[in-house]
Amino acid sequence: MNHAKKAASFIANEARTDWHDQALWFVREKRDRAAHAIPEWEALRELASQIKAHTLSNLDIYLEQFEKQALKNGAHVHWAIDAEEHNHIVHRILQKHQVRHVVKSKSMLTEECHLNPFLEQQGIEVIDTDLGERIIQLREEPPSHIVLPAIHLKKEDVGALFHEKLNSEKGATDPKYLTEAARQHLRSKFLNAQAAITGVNFAVAETGSLVVCTNEGNADMGVHLAPVQIHCMGLEKIIPRQADLGVFTRLLARSATGQPITVYTSHHQQAKVGGEMYIVIVDNGRSEHLGRADFRNALKCIRCGACMNTCPVYRRSGGHSYGSTIPGPIGSILAPGLDLEQNSDLPFASTLCGSCSDVCPVKIDIHEQLYRWRQVIAQEGHLTRVKKWSMATAGKVLASPGPYDFTGKMARTALNLLPRFALYNGLNEWGKERELPQVPKERFREWYKRVRGVGNE
Amino acid sequence: MSRDKILTAIRKNKPEAQAPPELPDFRRADVDLEKIFREMVVAMGGKFLQLTEKQPIETLIAEHFPNEINIASAMPGLPGSINLTKIRYPAQLEGVGLAILPAQFGVAENGAVWLTETDCGHRALPFIAQHLVVVLKKENLVQNMHEAYQRIRLDGMGFGAFIAGPSKTADIEQSLVIGAQGARSLTVMLY
Amino acid sequence: MKIALFIPCYVDQFYPQTGIATLELLEKLGCRVEYPMAQTCCGQPLANAGCEEDALPVYQHFTEVFGGYDYIVAPSGSCTYHVRHHYGVIEQTETVRRIRERTLDLTEFLLDVLKINQLGASFPHRVGLHQGCHGLRGLRLGKGSERTGEDFSKIKTLLQMVEGLELMDLDRPDECCGFGGTFAINEAAVSVKMGKDRISDHLRHSVEVVTGGDMSCLMHLEGIIRRQGHPLKVMHLAEILNSTL
Numbered sequence: 001m002n003h004a005k006k007a008a009s010f011i012a013n014e015a016r017t018d019w020h021d022q023a024l025w026f027v028r029e030k031r032d033r034a035a036h037a038i039p040e041w042e043a044l045r046e047l048a049s050q051i052k053a054h055t056l057s058n059l060d061i062y063l064e065q066f067e068k069q070a071l072k073n074g075a076h077v078h079w080a081i082d083a084e085e086h087n088h089i090v091h092r093i094l095q096k097h098q099v100r101h102v103v104k105s106k107s108m109l110t111e112e113c114h115l116n117p118f119l120e121q122q123g124i125e126v127i128d129t130d131l132g133e134r135i136i137q138l139r140e141e142p143p144s145h146i147v148l149p150a151i152h153l154k155k156e157d158v159g160a161l162f163h164e165k166l167n168s169e170k171g172a173t174d175p176k177y178l179t180e181a182a183r184q185h186l187r188s189k190f191l192n193a194q195a196a197i198t199g200v201n202f203a204v205a206e207t208g209s210l211v212v213c214t215n216e217g218n219a220d221m222g223v224h225l226a227p228v229q230i231h232c233m234g235l236e237k238i239i240p241r242q243a244d245l246g247v248f249t250r251l252l253a254r255s256a257t258g259q260p261i262t263v264y265t266s267h268h269q270q271a272k273v274g275g276e277m278y279i280v281i282v283d284n285g286r287s288e289h290l291g292r293a294d295f296r297n298a299l300k301c302i303r304c305g306a307c308m309n310t311c312p313v314y315r316r317s318g319g320h321s322y323g324s325t326i327p328g329p330i331g332s333i334l335a336p337g338l339d340l341e342q343n344s345d346l347p348f349a350s351t352l353c354g355s356c357s358d359v360c361p362v363k364i365d366i367h368e369q370l371y372r373w374r375q376v377i378a379q380e381g382h383l384t385r386v387k388k389w390s391m392a393t394a395g396k397v398l399a400s401p402g403p404y405d406f407t408g409k410m411a412r413t414a415l416n417l418l419p420r421f422a423l424y425n426g427l428n429e430w431g432k433e434r435e436l437p438q439v440p441k442e443r444f445r446e447w448y449k450r451v452r453g454v455g456n457e
Numbered sequence: 458m459s460r461d462k463i464l465t466a467i468r469k470n471k472p473e474a475q476a477p478p479e480l481p482d483f484r485r486a487d488v489d490l491e492k493i494f495r496e497m498v499v500a501m502g503g504k505f506l507q508l509t510e511k512q513p514i515e516t517l518i519a520e521h522f523p524n525e526i527n528i529a530s531a532m533p534g535l536p537g538s539i540n541l542t543k544i545r546y547p548a549q550l551e552g553v554g555l556a557i558l559p560a561q562f563g564v565a566e567n568g569a570v571w572l573t574e575t576d577c578g579h580r581a582l583p584f585i586a587q588h589l590v591v592v593l594k595k596e597n598l599v600q601n602m603h604e605a606y607q608r609i610r611l612d613g614m615g616f617g618a619f620i621a622g623p624s625k626t627a628d629i630e631q632s633l634v635i636g637a638q639g640a641r642s643l644t645v646m647l648y
Numbered sequence: 649m650k651i652a653l654f655i656p657c658y659v660d661q662f663y664p665q666t667g668i669a670t671l672e673l674l675e676k677l678g679c680r681v682e683y684p685m686a687q688t689c690c691g692q693p694l695a696n697a698g699c700e701e702d703a704l705p706v707y708q709h710f711t712e713v714f715g716g717y718d719y720i721v722a723p724s725g726s727c728t729y730h731v732r733h734h735y736g737v738i739e740q741t742e743t744v745r746r747i748r749e750r751t752l753d754l755t756e757f758l759l760d761v762l763k764i765n766q767l768g769a770s771f772p773h774r775v776g777l778h779q780g781c782h783g784l785r786g787l788r789l790g791k792g793s794e795r796t797g798e799d800f801s802k803i804k805t806l807l808q809m810v811e812g813l814e815l816m817d818l819d820r821p822d823e824c825c826g827f828g829g830t831f832a833i834n835e836a837a838v839s840v841k842m843g844k845d846r847i848s849d850h851l852r853h854s855v856e857v858v859t860g861g862d863m864s865c866l867m868h869l870e871g872i873i874r875r876q877g878h879p880l881k882v883m884h885l886a887e888i889l890n891s892t893l
Binding site for chain 1: 466475483551580585616617632638
């Protein structure tokens with residue numbers, strides 16, 4: 001299995017795995033402190049979940065209302081059915097304004113659509129301006145986390161990278177120094193940019209607003225300096241009313257990083273004087289996902305990343321082990337909807353511990369969906385044949401006490417009789433780093449029969 | 458057309474209509490707004506200063522930014538060294554060392570202040586300035602974000618933002634660094 | 649009150665002492681308990697692996713075996729959770745509904761049905777609690793660290809009734825051990841790493857005995873403990889509650 005293999009190679013460096021686990025656990029703890037400081041926290045989660053449920057059940061109406069408001073505000077609205085159309089729309093806008101230099105703030109949607117490579121092929125320079133995103137862009141790798149894109153890297157890695165690409169001092173590892181180097185580098189890019197692209201946290205149907213949240217201020221630096229602003233949003237970003245923002249802005253940053261609010265929460269309604277504002281609404285599988293009753297709740301996601309920070313598997317396997325644009329628990333329930341076969345390992349990259357569902361600010365039943373995707377994957381024939389066969393056999397055995405008794409005895413006898421090398425060879429994944437349970441003299445039912453004198457089998 | 462295809466698919470696939478919830482505003486009685494606001498401004502990495510008759514803005518600016526010469530002010534009656542009416546392109550603001558801006562109100566639960574395009578003169582100003590001072594009246598404090606959005610009217614407004622603290626990042630090994638792409642410091646002055 | 653004892657398959661096979669302790673404890677508390685010999689398994693191992701379809705006959709068998717009882721008590725939060733939560737896929741007859749309501753984890757049965765407030769047990773050791781995820785977050789036997797609100801833990805309440813027992817605090821009070829059924833095999837590297845990290849937490853806090861409501865988690869932890877030779881023992885909660893000086 002793909003995730004398991006990549007996870008194993010991540011864990012091979014145990015010290016680094018520990019560091020990664022600790023760094024993310026630290027964020028989880030900050031989230032806990034922030035959440036526990038709000039007495040109405042659980043009520044807010046419930047409200048957010050209900051607002052999203054209401055929105056999804058009226059999504060067409062709210063999208064149309066949003067479009068109407070945005071047009072009234074003077075923005076241009078485009079609709080893209082898939083990633084390809086999204087990329088072409090953005091490209092056409094850039095061509096129209098003869099744009100060669102673009103700055104872009106964080107947007108998981110444009111990652112999903114692979115916008116950067118597409119625009120670069122057209123000869124357009126795209127600079128990611130979030131520090132973490134800029135780091136991984138310079139390294140030519142995908143983000144490993146949706147909020148902390150470079151969390152898999154250490155300051156030494158960043159120092160070496162910046163020395164090579166930004167001409168910073170050799171051997172420098174001080175995050176302050178490195179951030180300042182990036183600031184200077186990005187300032188020149190902001191001043192030079194002809195267009196700015198942003199992602200969208202919330203799109204308000206009532207007012208046509210696009211709400212964009214950052215801590216660095218990079219989205220605002222981009223949007224307010226460049227004449228052309230383009231906001232790319234998945235169609236599930238819609239919320240009905242301005243008042244709903246009160247609920248979501250209280251939940252988002254606390255869940256993401258443990259801050260009471262992001263440093264910048266910007267509300268874009270109209271283009272600046274002399275500028276143009278474009279909105280691209282993207283489907284790319286979302287409307288289809290809406291039809292999957294068991295899984296549609298995943299569209300409530302506000303991309304806070306809390307499920308990643310809390311996931312004991314994610315923390316120990318790294319975001320890249322998932323091989324999907326969005327890693328971690330939420331990614332593992334979204335990706336199968338996009339390509340079931342390709343992502344059939346992801347719903348199994350979980351112990352179903354349920355922590356993800358309990359931190360989720362919009363109460364997505366993530367671990368339940370992981371369980372249900374497993375059933376779909378088996379039904380569609382994506383389990384390996386051996387596994388499926390052994391499970392079917394186990395089902396028959398466990399459905400009646402006779403064969404259950406017999407196979408149990410067989411397995412236990414084998415455990416006792418087989419030499420150690422037969423039990424702990426390379427094929428036995430359990431035994432590589434764990435002892436098998438010691439086999440007792442008699443199993444419980446034998447004891448019960450012997451001591452209690454019952455034996456009506 | 459993609460628009461129609463998307464909307465048709467949504468109409469086909471959307472679940473049964475679910476009513477929206479009532480939104481309470483979770484306001485509490487007996488809250489010391491000023492105290493909480495002050496604490497949260499500092500917690501977000503900002504500086505909090507109280508304006509008094511003896512300590513007016515001019516005095517505090519001179520005291521806290523003694524060497525600053527490139528000052529842009531959108532405060533009525535407080536001219537800066539940069540004439541904002543002469544700015545044609547936002548990039549011309551690159552040299553601003555300090556921006557002094559009026560905020561409409563502040564939010565106690567998170568130390569954020571609400572700034573609008575109209576108040577700032579230029580959208581880019583609060584972000585491109587190296588340092589930012591925001592001035593607001595102590596009567597204009599609200600408890601939380603629910604109350605905050607009751608005071609705002611986004612419809613018809615070009616641009617508005619909540620700002621809480623200076624620009625920051627923790628993208629390198631989760632260590633907090635102040636002064637990423639936006640203002641390196643935020644000072645909130647309350648009067 | 650007709651009480652049936654449900655002993656999960658791996659407890660039956662590998663940890664009879666847990667089954668025995670559960671039975672003895674319930675009897676000590678005045679319950680008459682039957683162990684239906686026809687029982688096998690709740691079907692969770694199959695369903696968690698994606699093979700719910702193959703598990704359906706197992707669910708049917710479970711409901712046939714346990715249909716006639718007032719309560720079905722199991723020393724496992726995980727199996728109990730599975731019956732209560734995932735048996736919704738079979739026809740919801742009166743019997744099935746009743747079984748889903750009346751299948752209880754041992755801790756729930758002791759506190760919510762028997763409402764015990766003392767035990768007469770004694771276990772003078774430093775104990776670390778491993779909270780099984782399905783018991784904690786599935787059955788809500790306690791408040792997980794993710795959730796806000798007042799703290800409670802049914803297992804801790806019971807452990808506090810045991811004389812001499814010193815319950816040690818952990819750095820991460822309710823992180824998953826990494827067992828996860830077939831996950832332990834399919835994702836062996838992550839599974840073992842998670843287990844090692846849990847064990848280190850207990851060792852850092854001078855724990856002598858790791859306990860919990862699910863022997864499956866403890867089996868996984870024990871496998872690592874024995875391989876690495878740590879001075880730690882694992883014991884199911886029932887064994888501690890049933891112990892006397």
